[in-house]
Amino acid sequence: MLGTTVILAFRAINRHKLRSFLTTLGIIIGVAAVVTMVTLGNGATAAVREQISSLGANVLQLRPGQGFGRGGGGPRPPDFKPADLTAIENQLTGVRAVAPVVQSSGTAIYEGNNWSTTVYGTTSAYSEVQQWKVQDGRLFLPDEEEAGKSVCIIGNTVRTNLFQGAEPVGKRMRIKGVSCQVVGVLATRGQGGFGDQDDVVVMPIKFVQRRFTGDRDISQIMVAVDDAYDSATVQSSLEELMRERRKIKAGDQDNFNVFDTKQISDTLTGTTTILTQIVGAVAAISLLVGGIGIMNIMLVSVTERTREIGIRLAIGAVAREVLMQFLVEAIVLSCLGGLIGLFLALIASVAIAPLMQVPFLFDVKVNAIAFLFSAAIGVVFGYFPARRAAALNPIDALRHE
Template sequence: MIAMLIITLGLAMREIRRHLMRSFLTVLGIIIGVGSVVTMVTLGNGTTAAVQQQISSLGANILQIRPGQGFGRGGGGAQPQPFDADDVAAIRQQVAGVVRVAPQVQSSGLAVRNAANWSTSIYGTTNDYLKAQSWSIDVGRVFTPQEEQAGKTVCLIGSTILRNLFRAESPVGQRIRIRDLSCEVIGTLKSRGSSFGPGDQDDVIIMPVKAVQRRITGNQKVSMILVSVDPAYNSDAVQASIKSLLRERRRLGPGKADDFNIFDTRQISETLQNTTKTLTALLGAVAAVSLLVGGIGIMNIMLVSITERTREIGIRLAIGALGREVLLQFLVEAVVLASLGGVLGLAIALGASALLSPMLQIPFLFNPTINAVAFLFSAGIGILFGYFPARRAARLNPIDALRHE
């Protein structure tokens, strides 16, 4: 049986070589099908990876707590009560499962140095914030405890600021003016590149929270509290304890709605991942239809080929080939043909995704699974659509087949 299979394989290869052009056209459908499925899925996976990377640059599993109800902020009622430093301290001390708790005071203003100026966002926060948001320092240092404690006017600048105010000069130790405040640059933040959503993440100046509160906003308000959750804890449970703590501190009786909202970055990450996965699956499915069409193409040509080779089949049967041996011959031919198409399709997909990935600014991820699956699928299509014509050949009556012109 194995010997028969090897012989049949040789016969099939010879038959394919003999009709090179026709064989190529036969499997064109499979080539396009496999090529498009694998390209779609590879690019889809690359997109998912790019999205994940951008989300993790936001800081994984971070809770953002803001005053107000949801994104609508207020909804016509009185301005919600803002948070303050005590709220931050309370969460840090009383909630289990939080790793870092950082206040964020947000403002904006014009940063000036010599003749250059740049309008930017100004965040007042702590070193914990940098860690939670996975900011790293490019040149220079983070805040010292004294600077944080005293609210010294020192600042870290994003790469956009660096580019616009300093050009090629080293910024560390230099002073810039923000509104009417002179501020020493102690370090620069490593660029995050462009991030999705509006805004350039590198267009930012970070100062100790007390410096911003005292010298810029002029009050003790904290516009947002950032909490990073210990991965060992359930994020929902941590959210619930923060919620009950804040309700207590804000004296919200039972039945009163929250006047703050907690936003879990994990939710965006999940939503985005689900979206890209759905899109990938959808594109893959559309491409899979072309694979099916390719299979029908193979069946067509196999049927034609069998009619053309009726006499040959008659000869084989007359000299003692069993029906199943003829079936095997044509089935192997279809499978070899389809598999070759699959391999060509994979090669095209490899080239296309390697070429398109940089153009779409996504990583090129070679996925062995999808390649293997697509290859096996194309071979399977050979079996599926080769079986019917092969069975027809095997069932020919040798007498009629020999008489066929």
């Protein structure tokens, strides 16, 4: 009996292609919307995670001042001293690596090409803290760091714009009017939420301090927390140490701040997850509307096909068979719509993901759920019209004009 009704349902769908398509349209759009939204949302979440982890997993950023800004008026809070760095290295437990950072911006020149970029003065520990990898060449040698030699490691954006295809390692370029030798190129890190992470020139901190900033101050200290330790505990020890070293009285506000990248990671991941859920829910409503669309057209279809139903009943179809036919029609249509929707979502996601600069992640679960949901819609919204069709009296149905 099921075989018969499936044949009949497919024939009816095939005979009325436009009607079938319109019936399905709501489901197609609904499924496509839900799956595209959730797929892109998952991609965005993954992208955020990726960016955060590119900042270095579990890194505490120590900066002068409160929060991101300088906070209020008054004198600029003092930068950190080399002794602070030594103290953190020696007195703090649970620390994997500590890297000082001074930042400066300036123009790099190579054979007539100019490029404005950011100069980071730091030590080799930075590569450990930030998990930066050198793609070509090498990191700084200990004696280069110690002496503050004029050597640099450049990011890929700088390489592309300044060297334009030439091999940079071993070449000499000028940065802020000073000649320096390129010893390495960083592996590409891509666009982060914090700007182009490849648009950098990294140099030994001592060189930057001597030639660019003019003092031995450190504007930022990055502390990589050992995985075995809780970053919150390390953070409070760090804060305690710095209050002591900066002679802040009990009750006074800190003139420095410690920022845990894990917090941003958790917050941003949470935010994008919630956003994905909200957008997914909105799209799910459109799927529901699509289901109501199916019911609507099926109901109209039952009225329009009353005479057809009458014929079927007269020649010996039992009520159950008519019910099954309409139900199977609704399910086939909604499943077909679901499949087309999934296909469109695939195309849309693949097309949109690069524009949004998020990875395309095909989630089998999301696709499966959306498909099953569309099938369920066929059952739920197809049942009512189907029951109505099956309940028709053959004599009245035949008389229907």
